[in-house]
Amino acid sequence: MSPAPDTYFALALIGPAILALFSFCFLGLWAFSGTRNYILLFSAACFIYSLAAIVQIALWPADFGQNTILSALLYTTSVVMISNGVLQRAGQQMSPFVMIVIFTTIMLPIWYFFYIEPSLIARIYILNFGYGFVFIYVCVRLVGLALGPFIDRFLYWVLVAFAFHFFIRTTATIDPELGNAPGSFGRSVFWLVLQVSLAIFGAIMALTLLAATVADLLGDMERDRDTDLLTRLLNRRGFERIAGSHMSRAAGRQVSLISCDIDHFKSLNDTYGHGAGDAVLKEFGALLLNTMRGEDVIGRIGGEEFAILLTGADVEGARQFAERVRALLENTHFESVPDTRVVTASFGIAQYRPPEPLRKLLARADVALYAAKKAGRNRCFVAGQTQ
Numbered sequence: 001m002s003p004a005p006d007t008y009f010a011l012a013l014i015g016p017a018i019l020a021l022f023s024f025c026f027l028g029l030w031a032f033s034g035t036r037n038y039i040l041l042f043s044a045a046c047f048i049y050s051l052a053a054i055v056q057i058a059l060w061p062a063d064f065g066q067n068t069i070l071s072a073l074l075y076t077t078s079v080v081m082i083s084n085g086v087l088q089r090a091g092q093q094m095s096p097f098v099m100i101v102i103f104t105t106i107m108l109p110i111w112y113f114f115y116i117e118p119s120l121i122a123r124i125y126i127l128n129f130g131y132g133f134v135f136i137y138v139c140v141r142l143v144g145l146a147l148g149p150f151i152d153r154f155l156y157w158v159l160v161a162f163a164f165h166f167f168i169r170t171t172a173t174i175d176p177e178l179g180n181a182p183g184s185f186g187r188s189v190f191w192l193v194l195q196v197s198l199a200i201f202g203a204i205m206a207l208t209l210l211a212a213t214v215a216d217l218l219g220d221m222e223r224d225r226d227t228d229l230l231t232r233l234l235n236r237r238g239f240e241r242i243a244g245s246h247m248s249r250a251a252g253r254q255v256s257l258i259s260c261d262i263d264h265f266k267s268l269n270d271t272y273g274h275g276a277g278d279a280v281l282k283e284f285g286a287l288l289l290n291t292m293r294g295e296d297v298i299g300r301i302g303g304e305e306f307a308i309l310l311t312g313a314d315v316e317g318a319r320q321f322a323e324r325v326r327a328l329l330e331n332t333h334f335e336s337v338p339d340t341r342v343v344t345a346s347f348g349i350a351q352y353r354p355p356e357p358l359r360k361l362l363a364r365a366d367v368a369l370y371a372a373k374k375a376g377r378n379r380c381f382v383a384g385q386t387q
Helices: 005-012 014-033 038-058 064-089 096-116 120-141 143-147 150-173 189-226 236-248 265-272 274-291 315-330 358-374
Strands: 255-262 297-300 305-311 345-351 380-382
Touching: 014 038, 014 189, 038 064, 038 189, 064 096, 064 120, 064 189, 096 120, 120 143, 120 150, 143 150, 150 189, 189 236, 236 255, 236 297, 236 305, 236 358, 255 265, 255 274, 255 315, 255 358, 265 274, 274 297, 274 305, 274 315, 305 315, 315 345, 315 380, 345 358, 358 380
Parallel strands: 345 380
Antiparallel strands: 255 305, 255 345, 297 305
8 A cells, every 4th residue: 555645755755854954963063163174065965965855755856757766866966975084083074076976876877777778776776876986986085984983983893884775675676677757756655665764774874973073073172262362382280281192102102202392482572572472482392393293292381381292202212302302492593583692492301211200291391401501501301410
């Protein structure tokens, strides 16, 4: 027995209604973030999918061939957009060549199996298997997510399940007796089951993407809160949080801390203006970023005060690092400061003594820093050693 018209439309509209709602949610998150453009791709993908489903439900345009081509084009566009959005979130891109291949290998066979050799079954397999392979391609590109944070791992395995559901659902539910006339498919129980299953899997995918997006935005907020706006290094709060975490996970590895202070910075500000002082701070921050190793933690913890936590470095390794930075700074030309004014810094170094807290480690490094300044500045002193 065929479903009543009201039941048909109610069931058929579940998928597009849910994804339209997600589209507006993603749009709001994109407006809030202002920078993460992949969120806009998620929004557009959900909206275009909803539009494709409505095109099929409303049979607009009424010509069945035009309706088939238009809906397939919209569905494919939605799949490409959501795939590219997931890749962009991970810092990757879907190349124009790949997009052309996807559209060509899906749309040309759809056209062929409607106008040249009509076969509804062939078109169903082409669309569903085609989308399954697109998502498998994305999963292969993003295999590294399986080793990332929880939300990335969860998203990855949802993507894997979403990819394979196209193959499993299609082969398990396809009715080989479906004909090519509009009424034989568009109003069939099979099509309704297809729409409901897509609504469920689509909602799971959209919820996962929404959760990942919210996690990204919360991470952005935390990074902004922990970042010094001038130098783009960690501020004191961020440095203490991340350095403390590194110290607690050192697990027997040697850890050293360098405290450094730009020499005569107040005089520099008073003589050349705060703009010049800010430029020096900014360029020194860039110098530190270019010198640091991948696991080092660097922060601006005061006006002209900086701290560097080196994991896997003993006090001699830290001293060599500080000496390298000191020499680079001494030989750096700052456009905001005349060549006759050489900008230097003093450094104090201390080795971590478990289980001392970060504040005590920093205090010992500061003692060495003050000794370096007292000895004439532009030098590196190690805590507890005779200089």
